[in-house]
Amino acid sequence: xxxxxxxxxxxxxxxxxxxxxxxxxxxxxxxxxxxxxxxxxxxxxxxxxxxxxxxxxxxxxxxxxxxxxxxxxxxxxxxxxxxxxxxxxxxxxxxxxxxxxxxxxxxxxxxxxxxxxxxxxxxxxxxxxxxxxxxxxxxxxxxxxxxxxxxxxxxxxxxxxxxxxxxxxxxxxxxxxxxxxxxxxxxxxxxxxxxxxxxxxxxxxxxxxxxxxxxxxxxxxxxxxxxxxxxxxxxxxxxxxxxxxxxxxxxxxxxxxxxxxxxxxxxxxxxxxxxxxxxxxxxxxxxxxxxxxxxxxxxxxxxxxxxxxxxxxxxxxxxxxxxxxxxxxxxxxxxxxxxxx
Amino acid sequence: xxxxxxxxxxxxxxxxxxxxxxxxxxxxxxxxxxxxxxxxxxxxxxxxxxxxxxxxxxxxxxxxxxxxxxxxxxxxxxxxxxxxxxxxxxxxxxxxxxxxxxxxxxxxxxxxxxxxxxxxxxxxxxxxxxxxxxxxxxxxxxxxxxxxxxxxxxxxxxxxxxxxxxxxxxxxxxxxxxxxxxxxxxxxxxxxxxxxxxxxxxxxxxxxxxxxxxxxxxxxxxxxxxxxxxxxxxxxxxxxxxxxxxxxxxxxxxxxxxxxxxxxxxxxxxxxxxxxxxxxxxxxxxxxxxxxxxxx
Numbered sequence: 079x080x081x082x083x084x085x086x087x088x089x090x091x092x093x094x095x096x097x098x099x100x101x102x103x104x105x106x107x108x109x110x111x112x113x114x115x116x117x118x119x120x121x122x123x124x125x126x127x128x129x130x131x132x133x134x135x136x137x138x139x140x141x142x143x144x145x146x147x148x149x150x151x152x153x154x155x156x157x158x159x160x161x162x163x164x165x166x167x168x169x170x171x172x173x174x175x176x177x178x179x180x181x182x183x184x185x186x187x188x189x190x191x192x193x194x195x196x197x198x199x200x201x202x203x204x205x206x207x208x209x210x211x212x213x214x215x216x217x218x219x220x221x222x223x224x225x226x227x228x229x230x231x232x233x234x235x236x237x238x239x240x241x242x243x244x245x246x247x248x249x250x251x252x253x254x255x256x257x258x259x260x261x262x263x264x265x266x267x268x269x270x271x272x273x274x275x276x277x278x279x280x281x282x283x284x285x286x287x288x289x290x291x292x293x294x295x296x297x298x299x300x301x302x303x304x305x306x307x308x309x310x311x312x313x314x315x316x317x318x319x320x321x322x323x324x325x326x327x328x329x330x331x332x333x334x335x336x337x338x339x340x341x342x343x344x345x346x347x348x349x350x351x352x353x354x355x356x357x358x359x360x361x362x363x364x365x366x367x368x369x370x371x372x373x374x375x376x377x378x379x380x381x382x383x384x385x386x387x388x389x390x391x392x393x394x395x396x397x398x399x400x401x402x403x404x405x406x407x408x409x410x411x412x413x414x415x416x417x418x419x
Numbered sequence: 420x421x422x423x424x425x426x427x428x429x430x431x432x433x434x435x436x437x438x439x440x441x442x443x444x445x446x447x448x449x450x451x452x453x454x455x456x457x458x459x460x461x462x463x464x465x466x467x468x469x470x471x472x473x474x475x476x477x478x479x480x481x482x483x484x485x486x487x488x489x490x491x492x493x494x495x496x497x498x499x500x501x502x503x504x505x506x507x508x509x510x511x512x513x514x515x516x517x518x519x520x521x522x523x524x525x526x527x528x529x530x531x532x533x534x535x536x537x538x539x540x541x542x543x544x545x546x547x548x549x550x551x552x553x554x555x556x557x558x559x560x561x562x563x564x565x566x567x568x569x570x571x572x573x574x575x576x577x578x579x580x581x582x583x584x585x586x587x588x589x590x591x592x593x594x595x596x597x598x599x600x601x602x603x604x605x606x607x608x609x610x611x612x613x614x615x616x617x618x619x620x621x622x623x624x625x626x627x628x629x630x631x632x633x634x635x636x637x638x639x640x641x642x643x644x645x646x647x648x649x650x651x652x653x654x655x656x657x658x659x660x661x662x663x664x665x666x667x668x669x670x671x672x673x674x675x676x677x678x679x680x681x682x683x684x685x686x687x688x689x690x691x692x693x694x695x696x697x698x699x700x701x702x703x704x705x706x707x708x709x710x711x712x713x714x715x
């Protein structure tokens with residue numbers, strides 16, 4: 079049995095189904111992300127696990143113990159909130175010590191643990207500051223330290239990086255992963271940012287309209303998105319009409335009445351000279367992304383997006399005719415969306 | 420070129436300063452005419468000699484009214500009563516008003532506005548009407564005593580006691596406590612309470628350690644308003660305290676209109692103002708020093 083297990087978890091608000099029959103098994107020490115657009119039920123799921131939202135039906139099991147209806151204070155889980163939810167009237171050290179004081183640990187022990195965890199999040203020199211004197215990234219770390227210091231069985235992160243600016247967000251992603259693997263704590267993170275979910279999770283759970291639509295390792299999720307929605311939401315995708323050929327391999331079909339939808343990632347398309355390749359097109363616009371060039375190319379199959387590495391050679395200009403080519407085994411067959419978002 | 424640079428800047432600043440005074444002149448004039456001048460006149464009056472034969476002697480000066488205030492146990496008793504009643508009213512307003520404001524801030528959208536209006540209704544009714552309402556309830560032949568008798572008890576004297584004054588004052592003053600506390604509750608992050616719960620705090624600990632310290636600035640303004648208004652209240656002690664149970668404001672009224680001793684009345688009024696100021700400033704100082712560091 080998994081360490082944290084959701085069995086047919088449901089949440090209804092009146093006539094609205096916020097979370098529908100969600101099953102999930104998280105192993106000890108795993109870092110799992112709940113990924114989905116806003117309103118997909120991912121935060122509600124996290125709040126049910128934390129105990130802030132009542133469960134309509136289904137069960138939550140933690141290490142074999144049923145915590146479905148336990149009070150939040152008795153679950154002992156570490157929670158990091160989107161707003162950080164620090165106590166503004168307490169110093170960093172008092173914020174971190176709060177959970178230990180509630181557990182009535184001896185003061186010397188508390189002091190030792192607070193120093194230790196502040197060193198872990200690299201805030202040892204800010205112990206006597208107040209939250210309002212800290213930057214966003216530092217507050218984030220205090221929130222993390224406060225949740226970790228009680229040595230919870232599971233760490234729950236609710237959109238932990240959404241209030242940070244882009245540079246800091248990337249830095250904190252790796253910081254969270256470093257701390258998580260150093261402590262070895264089972265972690266569930268809610269996010270709407272696919273890059274965040276892909277870069278630091280062991281597994282990603284995609285949710286859409288209250289349902290789990292795919293659970294996979296980040297690489298598999300990116301390479302084998304199950305539905306059209308996922309292929310669009312996780313990374314960029316070109317959607318092409320197609321059929322299976324005699325050997326069972328998907329092939330792009332130029333006809334409009336093709337029965338399958340195929341997905342092809344922008345970086346999987348090669349650009350050749352005009353006349354070569356499987357498809358001809360003309361570059362409509364190009365965007366410079368630093369490490370990459372992004373081309374929008376008009377073709378008989380519609381507009382396609384192609385990403386090429388910026389290897390130092392001159393980029394192709396707008397209005398140039400090019401040939402497009404790809405390996406047919408990189409085409410993915412998508413299932414029709416079973417839910418509409 | 421360089422030396423000429425600062426001149427226009429200072430010029431502009433002087434201009435702006437002048438404009439600021441000009442813009443606030445109407446308000447300053449109103450403030451001076453309606454508050455500062457009468458207060459100064461009262462202060463001057465309080466040093467005038469009073470003679471029961473000829474009245475106020477405007478060109479004779481004395482400290483005797485202030486000395487009488489300090490020496491006469493009759494006055495001291497009334498001052499003491501005023502301040503303990505005001506302190507108790509303030510305490511009761513904190514005890515009732517803070518939880519009420521918390522519940523109000525947790526209400527859903529239609530009910531919150533409805534109950535906010537309900538809380539404000541005492542302010543929409545004349546204080547005299549409200550005081551007579553209480554005397555109908557608490558009088559010897561009032562509803563409360565009828566109820567006590569119907570249950571087999573002996574009637575008790577409620578009206579013209581400190582009890583009646585305190586109940587009525589709390590009723591009037593509650594909105595002045597609830598509104599500032601409610602305002603500071605609005606600024607609270609509800610997730611902070613969830614965070615405290617997840618860290619193992621009980622609901623009472625969340626209130627005591629997380630919510631209350633954060634609403635202290637609101638409680639402080641509430642206590643200052645309530646204490647100040649209660650200590651200088653006139654209609655409620657006058658109508659519900661009766662002739663015997665005097666508070667300072669009713670004492671001033673008596674000095675002016677019954678004894679016609681205007682200088683004594685003025686001296687009492689000035690003394691009330693000073694003591695009130697002293698108590699409120701030291702209270703403010705005490706609380707602010709305690710919470711300033713953490714609450715900015």
